[in-house]
Amino acid sequence: RDLRLDDDVQAVVLRVNSPGGSAIASEVIKEELELLREEKPVIVSMGNVAASGGYWISMAANEIIAQPNTITGSIGVFGLFFNLEDFSENVGLSWDVVQTSPLANTQTISRPKTEEELALLERFVNQIYQRFTTEVSEWRNLSMEEVEAASQGRIWSGLAAERVGLVDRVGGLQMAIEVAAEAAELGDEWTLQEYPRTRPFAERFLEELFGTSSQVVLPEPLESFRQQMETQLSNLSTYNDPQGLYMRLPFEIEIE
Structure with missing residues (x-):
């Protein structure tokens, strides 16, 4: 967002080196990149790993450039829910709950999930996976059959990802910088600035x-x-x- 609002920034190279993470965080980042792309070119340069949520945010770029050995793809979703019931018993910790409906306590860490809760959570996972594959199809201009063949949690090298349409070309960070400068029509009058870590x-x-x-x-x-x-x-x-x-x-x- 800061880069989008900065008039001195004419193009952005996003270096992605991540195995992914939170589904919500991935979507928040991607939404900001979509807004950024509407105003200036965004080029993704993939590092050693750009997978799952790392791939999700990359889709919003004008172009994706992966290294030959980049581990990318991993188009999949899973749910992780902690259960501290045994640990609590070992340390003498007890839990009291007051709830107003059967599913009000679904996110608790004090016990295992019920069958009804697991079915609900599995539905959430499936919905996000369906959205993931649909967005890959739309952003990468691939059919759903092609997406399914490349997804289901599979990982690809940068070279293989180019063959299946998940990335646009194979190259390094310098190539991404040159592509961004060309997309923004900057000529030779530009400087490179690294965003603070x-x-x-x-x-x-x-x-x-x-x-x-x-x-x-x-x-x-x-x-x-x-x-x-x-x-x-x-x-x-x-x-x-x-x-x-x-x-x-x-x-x-x-x-x-």
Whole structure:
């Protein structure tokens, strides 16, 4: 939104390097990118991973450029709901509930879901998946048969994604910058500015806890503990969708 309202910005290259996340957050980002696209060119440059929710937001771009080894696609949706019943019993914590209808307590973490609740939540997941595939069909100009062949949670390399129509071309960040400048008809009179980085939740939390960020090495065994905690917090902080619905790779990918 800031870039859309900034008259000095003539084109935007969005670097996507994400396995996805909250379904609601993905839609909010995509809506802003659609508004941005109405006023200036938006080119997506995919990094190592641009999957699921990462692909959802990419669809709103004028053009998608993936690296040859980009892990992309993962057009799928799942629901994740925590259940702390056993944990609560182990620590002596009890729960009291007052509700006015059978489904008023659906989002509780104090017990397993009932069959009726699971059926309702599964319907939500299916509705979002149907919307996901429909939007892929519309944005990428693919038939629903072609989309189904490329979706159902499948992941593709950048090269394979180009063949099935999920991306426009294969290349790196520099190519995306050149395409954006050309789309905005900037000629040679332009400069490149990187939008400020937002510090992740895990980094801010660890700085509060240890008085230092992850960029500073602590003495052992604190350093090992900090690294483990950073990974766990980073993973846990991604599961914050208000409805518990996610467009995300269901596993972690580590590229060395």
